[in-house]
Amino acid sequence: MIDEKELAGLSYPEAPKMITDSVPGPKTQAYLQDSFENESMARGGGRFPLVFAEGKGATIKDPDGNIYIDITAGVAVNSVGRCHPRVVEAMKAQMDNLMHASDISNVRRTELAKKIADVMPGGLKNNCITYFTQGGSGAVETAIKFIRSITGRTQMAAYHGAYHGVWCGGNSLTTGDQYRRGYGPFIPGVIHLPYPYCYRCPFGMEYPSCDLQCAKYVDYVLNTPYTGADDVGAVFVEAEQGEGGYVAPPPEYFKIVKQACEKHGALYVSDEVQSGAGRTGKMWCIEHTGVEPDMITWGKGMGGDIPMAGLTIRKDLAEKIEDNSQPNTFAGNAALAVACMTNIEILTENDRALINRASELGEEIKSHLLKGAQDTRIIGDVRGRGLMIGIEMVKDKATREPLGKEDMEKLIIGVLGRGMVMVPCGRFGNVFRFMPPLVLTREHAMKAADIFLETAKMI
Numbered sequence: 001m002i003d004e005k006e007l008a009g010l011s012y013p014e015a016p017k018m019i020t021d022s023v024p025g026p027k028t029q030a031y032l033q034d035s036f037e038n039e040s041m042a043r044g045g046g047r048f049p050l051v052f053a054e055g056k057g058a059t060i061k062d063p064d065g066n067i068y069i070d071i072t073a074g075v076a077v078n079s080v081g082r083c084h085p086r087v088v089e090a091m092k093a094q095m096d097n098l099m100h101a102s103d104i105s106n107v108r109r110t111e112l113a114k115k116i117a118d119v120m121p122g123g124l125k126n127n128c129i130t131y132f133t134q135g136g137s138g139a140v141e142t143a144i145k146f147i148r149s150i151t152g153r154t155q156m157a158a159y160h161g162a163y164h165g166v167w168c169g170g171n172s173l174t175t176g177d178q179y180r181r182g183y184g185p186f187i188p189g190v191i192h193l194p195y196p197y198c199y200r201c202p203f204g205m206e207y208p209s210c211d212l213q214c215a216k217y218v219d220y221v222l223n224t225p226y227t228g229a230d231d232v233g234a235v236f237v238e239a240e241q242g243e244g245g246y247v248a249p250p251p252e253y254f255k256i257v258k259q260a261c262e263k264h265g266a267l268y269v270s271d272e273v274q275s276g277a278g279r280t281g282k283m284w285c286i287e288h289t290g291v292e293p294d295m296i297t298w299g300k301g302m303g304g305d306i307p308m309a310g311l312t313i314r315k316d317l318a319e320k321i322e323d324n325s326q327p328n329t330f331a332g333n334a335a336l337a338v339a340c341m342t343n344i345e346i347l348t349e350n351d352r353a354l355i356n357r358a359s360e361l362g363e364e365i366k367s368h369l370l371k372g373a374q375d376t377r378i379i380g381d382v383r384g385r386g387l388m389i390g391i392e393m394v395k396d397k398a399t400r401e402p403l404g405k406e407d408m409e410k411l412i413i414g415v416l417g418r419g420m421v422m423v424p425c426g427r428f429g430n431v432f433r434f435m436p437p438l439v440l441t442r443e444h445a446m447k448a449a450d451i452f453l454e455t456a457k458m459i
C-alpha cells in the first residue's frame with residue numbers, strides 16, 4: 001500500500017500557488033529572453049513559456065516563485081518525482097567513491113545490469129544483456145546497428161507517428177515532419193506501417209468489426225517481395241505510441257504482429273523509452289499485450305532525474321554481437337547507475353505498489369476526465385493506460401477535426417496560468433498528455449484534472 005501522506009511530503013504541498021497575475025511572470029520572462037538568445041530552439045520545448053527554477057516530487061517552481069502541479073513528469077521521465085530524497089541520498093554517497101569509469105565495468109553498472117535483467121518482462125527476464133547509453137536516441141541507434149549484424153538483414157520497419165529519437169538511424173524510423181523536413185536523406189531500407197490509431201483509423205474501419213486488418217497488413221508487408229520479404233531485420237513497436245499522440249491500440253494487435261515477425265524472421269523491438277518504468281501501470285507497456293519482445297529500448301523514467309538509458313537484448317541474440325564494436329565513453333557512470341537502481345527499487349518495492357497505484361489512479365483520472373468532457377465542446381477522446389493518458393482535442397466531436405494551433409496555445413497558457421503544466425503531442429499537435437510523476441497525490445491529480453476541464457470550457 002502506498003501512503004498518500006508520504007507521497008504528499010515529496011512535493012510542494014501548497015501547489016498550485018500563483019504569485020504573478022499572469023504567466024510568464026517578469027523574472028521568468030527575463031530568463032526566457034536569455035534562453036531564446038543563447039540556446040538552440042531546435043530543442044524539444046521550443047519556445048515553451050516556462051522556466052524551471054526548482055522541482056520537488058510532482059511540483060515545479062518557476063523563477064517568480066509560482067508553483068505548478070507537474071503533469072509532464074519531464075516528458076515521462078520523473079516517474080518517482082523530481083529530486084526524490086532517496087535518489088539524491090544514494091547519488092551523494094556514490095559521488096564520494098566513484099563516478100566515471102569510462103566504458104570499462106564498474107561495480108555499480110554491473111549491479112544495475114543484473115537489476116534490469118530481473119525486472120525485464122517475459123522472454124528477457126534474467127535472460128538478457130544490457131548495453132548502456134545516455135538517452136533513448138542512443139539506445140535506438142545501437143539497436144539498429146546490432147540488428148543488422150545479428151540478422152544480416154538491412155531493412156527496418158516502424159510506424160506512422162513513431163518517435164524513436166532524432167539521431168540518424170532513429171530519425172529514419174521517426175516520422176514527425178518537424179524532425180525530418182530538410183534533414184534527409186535518412187538511412188535506406190525503412191518501411192513505415194500504419195499505426196493502429198482507432199480514433200483516426202488509417203483504413204477508415206472500426207474496432208472490433210475491423211477484425212484488426214491493420215495487424216494482418218503487417219504480416220503482408222513482411223512477406224511481400226515488393227517491400228520486405230526476407231530482408232526486414234526488425235519491427236520497432238511502441239505498445240502505446242508516445243509522440244504520435246498517446247495512442248493505445250487493442251492489445252491483440254501486438255500478438256498478430258509478433259506472430260508475423262516470428263513467421264518472417266524479423267525481431268520485435270519494444271521501444272519503451274516513453275512507456276516504460278511503470279508509467280502505464282505495468283513495469284513495461286508490452287506486459288499489457290502478452291507479447292515477449294526480442295529487445296527493449298528504455299530510458300526516460302528509468303533514469304528519472306539523470307540521463308540513463310539502454311538497450312536490453314535476449315542473450316542468444318546478444319552473443320552474436322562482436323566485442324568492442326560499439327564503444328560509448330560515458331556509458332554506465334557509477335553515480336548515475338546508483339540513481340537508476342534506486343528508481344527501480346522505489347518503483348518495484350512492495351510488490352510494485354507504486355506501479356499498481358499508477359494503474360488505479362490512471363483509471364480514476366480517465367473516468368473523471370471522460371465525465372467532465374461531456375460538458376466541453378472540444379474533448380474528443382480520452383485514452384491510454386495507467387498514467388500515460390492522452391486527451392485528444394477537436395474542433396467538433398462529430399467530425400473529429402483537430403483543434404487548431406492557436407486554441408491549443410490558449411489552452412497551454414490557460415492551464416499554466418492556473419498552476420498546472422501540460423504539454424501536447426500527436427500528428428496534429430492536438431493531444432494533451434496527462435503523464436504526471438507516479439508520486440502525484442490523488443488530491444493533486446484531481447485538482448489538475450479539474451483545472452484542465454475548467455480551462456477547456458473556455459473554448
Ligand SMILES: Cc1ncc(COP(=O)(O)O)c(C=O)c1O
Nearest residue numbers: 135136137163164165242273274
Ligand atoms: C519512444 C521513444 N523512443 C526514443 C526516444 C528518444 O529518447 P531521448 O530523447 O532520450 O533521446 C523517445 C523520446 O521521447 C521516445 O519517446
